[in-house]
Amino acid sequence: MPNFPQTRKQLRAAAIGGLLAAGLFAGTATASETPKPPESLAALEFAPGLSHHTLDNGLQIVVIPDRRAPVVTHMIWYKAGSADELPGQSGIAHFLEHLMFKGTENNPDGAFSKTVAEIGGQENAFTSLDFTAYFQRVSKEHLPTMMEMEADRMQNLVLNDEVVAPERDVVLEERRQRVDSSPSSRLHEMMNAITFVNHPYGSPVIGWESEIEALGREEAFAFYDRFYTPNNAILVVAGDIDAEQVVALAEQTYGQVPRRAEPGTRVRPAEPPLQGVRRAELEDPRVRQESLSMIWIVPSSATGDPGTAEALDVVSYALGGSTNSALYKALVLDQKLAINAGSYYQSSALNDGRFGVYATPRPGVSLETLEAAIETVLAEFLDTGISAETLARAQRNMIADAVYAQDSQTTLARIFGSALTTGSTIEDVKTWPQRIMAVSEGDVLDAANTYLGPTKVIGYLRMPSDTTGDAAASSPSATSDERT
């Protein structure tokens, strides 16, 4: 799926890049008379139980112990996403993800999925700009079987036209369901395309419809043979298991897969520094609530100078991350121009990241009025920055989110898998809280002024000009015949 986070919650979940300090605040748990999260985070070790290994064939392994239930989450991540596709073949990374469920010589006709179902497991897969990942959640005794079957489909995929053709139809339906059916998704797709005009991040992960239609077995195998190899993959196992056991099992399974390719450095066409404002506008008769969004290209965790991504995390929180944020206060509470407003920062990307601002106007408020009000908030933010109190509140909440994230082994596995496939290291993830705590008011002001300037993309989602807001005239019409 196009795995680009859309909501603030998802983005913050992604941002907490792995703050898994089990027992982070345990030492103060009983000191309820001084109930604030401690400020002295610099000394804390995060993810103390995590371990990291590499097999001879280049496969990286991350093990995250979680003993609370006798289950494991088994994930394999490939450093291959839609931004690694050849020109004209948008959607092949995602199409291959679907086809990977069809079978191998050893496990034909979807035998892997049948096995997962038989043992009461859950499975799925997802594709993003920079990675493709497959996972199963199973009782821990079934981990060896999962590793054996996942290692098998790393090299032995079998495809014929009988399964490829209907699956392409499924993907086209997926695109219609996720994108074409939703005016706001169509606007976002268009905004992406004009945000990145040269870099492949401008193409949708699911692909352009005409290009999906032209994809087949041959293109799928070409992508598979280029990228699906142990030296381009990361195994993440979280749950009720020892690292030694995981490594031993990995030796017997993934360790038997030869290096199938040398994908080399992931070099993509660079995005030229275009100047000025670019605009996208989508008017659709099905729009009943207008909205506005802005996107800036900014550094990601991988491409930013030390401290930049962390400062942008705080900018996002202070600008639009809560009901106390600058945008929400001004637009929703004080000026009553909007029913909602916020911001997000997409920090996990191998190349550029994205910073976004969005707002939904109240009835009778034009998008132009709303845009002007946002510009005023931005100008003030760039001028005055944030208070010490706001900085402290942002830091506290971001650290607390990290503690809450530890409640889920799957969340932890995803945090490390996405970091390692987008140019970050385990150390980067583990030290994220300390780096957030090190952000100063000056860092926030600098980052905002450096990156949230006038060069941006603005999108309007509009109702047709003859829609007065009285929807009755264009309401859908129902025809009913009972008991036919």
Next chain:
Amino acid sequence: MRHFSPMKLSRFFSIALTTGFLGLVFPAHAVEIQRVVSPGGIEAWLVEDDTVPIIAMNFAFEGGTAQDPDGKEGVTQFMTAMLDEGAGELDSIAYKTRLEDLAIGISFSADRDHVYGSLRTLTTTRDEAFDMLALAVNSPRFDAEPLDRVRAQMVSNVRREEQEPDAVAGKVFMDAMFGDHPYAKPSGGTLETLGSMSGEDLETQKTRVFATGTLTVGVVGAIDAQTLAPLLDKVFTDLPAEPDLAVIADVDPNAGAQVHVTLDTPQTTVLFGLPGLKRDDPDYQAAFVMNHILGGGSFTSWLYEEVREKRGLTYGVYSYLAPYEHTGMLSGSASTRADRAGETVAVILDQIQRMASEGPTEDELASAKRFLTGSYGLRFDTSAKIARQLVALKIAGLGIDYFDRRNAEIEAVTLADVQRAAKRLLEGQQPTIVSVGPVDPKTMVQ
């Protein structure tokens, strides 16, 4: 992603999800449920776990959106949206700022039969968190400013949903299945009812529903029974003992209706439904296993195989049992290519008939049982999930030992049981079918 989570597609059937969770067994050795009764008589089920320094509490009151009075549709959801918008001495901004300063999460929601609440806190802010929850539960302010703002958000939602195929289909479906029964009330309100709703209306609804007599509480995390008990009293003991609820009649959903709504969308959304079972029906587990084979949430169901894998007609197709307090449904959905929507409906109906007449094989039954029992604990691996399960378990009246019993109940389902449940639910039945899209599937030549 290879396919949607069924949860996403079944937002109109939240009860089904609740029961779905219950349909998975919890490993007895990994959890111990303590029954905690506070000095003030509030009962909670507690699972203690110190691994992560957080506490998750979920609770529910009887009386959901079906309790919205005529002309006040939407009042329950409006009320739940306002509980964290100012309480006690704190106005909306002050209340939300304090939650944010303490990094505490408090939220409320409602389905047709219940109002739900949840609290999550770090252990370091435990006492403050229960204080803040007590304020929201006992003395919400319903001030004019947040009232106006939340009303605008709800009105915006209603208008947006007028053109969203899933939302349009869900609303038409509930109308077709339940007619004049309160289950068909628009949970989110209408432009008219929301426009006229006052703070007093919300206060009245809150007073009708929030009562200790119908309260259910589940707690998971780094807290022991002794610490929890007085905190329960702080939040709940000042509520009235008994609620003031309207009597909701039991109802049989309508089968056989066919409704098409023309909407200019690139796909056609299809919903289908039949009378199902309430959770306390003796055939419930047999029907649950039967539905898993027909259209349950794995990559191996009949509907998945026939509609998606063989024909590529859809990205997702599911069916589920949806038990309510006063009725039960077997429902399902698919979003399908518009030009072949008629074929999609025909294939779905064929599979329903095949289940009624042939039923599954012994092998299929054995596979389904292995999946359902083997999923052991997968839905119980986070504090937040376990807290939700505890509440769902208690609401369904299944008993504190259900997690231990449940696998045996699934194992005991025989082929004859599944065939009986299939005949009872599916034989000779014409499902209600709702479609939303550019062309009425009924007009298509097969």
